Amino acid sequence: MILSTASPRRSFSIPININLQGARKRQTRGADGHVGQRVRTQMPVISVGEDRAILLGFTMIAFSVLMFFVVGITVVKPYINSNWEEKTSCVLVHTDIPKDWVDCRGVSTVPCLRVTVNLTDLNQSALLHFNEEPVLLTPECFYIPKCRMDKTELQDEVQKVKKVLDSQLGNTSSCFTDRTRHPRDVILSRKYTLRRSLFSLLWPCLMLGGGALLVGLVKLTQRLCHKY
Template structure:
């Protein structure tokens, strides 16, 4: 009986220690599990953020590249299409077909061969001034029409004769033409190669590229702004 009380006390203390140690072990395991889950979630979030940031950077780079190329296209189109349209042959007039002749002396054709030259004379109805008629801005020389190079002489002669017969049937008829009295007072052209429609059509593509690049950059910036606001609201 004298030893029963200390033995009971020791047994109860051992049970309390076992319970306390088991509780601490369980709590440690739960803490390790929670920390592992949080670590994996953080790594996943960081990986998603890195992937999204790389994609956004590439999209912004693509947008600025498109805008840079559009500026270059504006420069090229302005030189090749808009400038000839604005500066050349700005006045429209009426021309009367007077004469069509084939010159005796054949002209050089790109240094390859010689071809016959068909020259056409017209009168301007407003001033009664004679002038040489040319087809467009690119064919601005003495001849109204020359056949293709590297053909047989007989074929060249026959082709020019056929065009002359067609023009002879139109002698005395009136048609619209374009003049430039300041730089080419003795020359007129029948049709313009660089028209307003062609110039606007050429400007359409750089405009579309510029708008597409600006829209792409704007959408990426808007997405980043919305993501930042969403993170602030969530926090």
């Protein structure tokens, strides 16, 4: 009877231990599975963020190259080709409005205000312009109004500017000359200067540096992550 009572207890104790060990294994596997799943869910998020940062960096670099191209054509190249460097004294001697109006962008014609000055250093007359652009676009004019269809308003606007200049006849002011290309023309101020060229190049340089720095930091972070 003792053997028969002891044998059932032993037979019942073995499955219980097996079930407990199986439950523990399943718990540990479940915990490991959750950890692995968390790692797998975190890894794509980090990689997507890095990819977006790299894409943003290369986009900034591409835009900076495009800005360099535009600034180089519109600002830097005219400054390099500009020879309006020699400064002299100009005396305002005469203003007039020619009878023949000039063409305005092929839309209409506008009156032209012509200003003549005397160069004190060279003792010769020249046509005065505001900056470099009118010398190439309207070489005979100091001032032309905006293109409009009303001729009366155009004439009144040019007359107002002429009266202001007539009140300053005989006054001396500084101007710039280009004796090699435009010996008969002078300008009051330079539009394309070294300061403006450097300021225009500042923004492309900042964007290029920011994009390169962003890509470099992401690459450095990836390398440190793989190393440690």
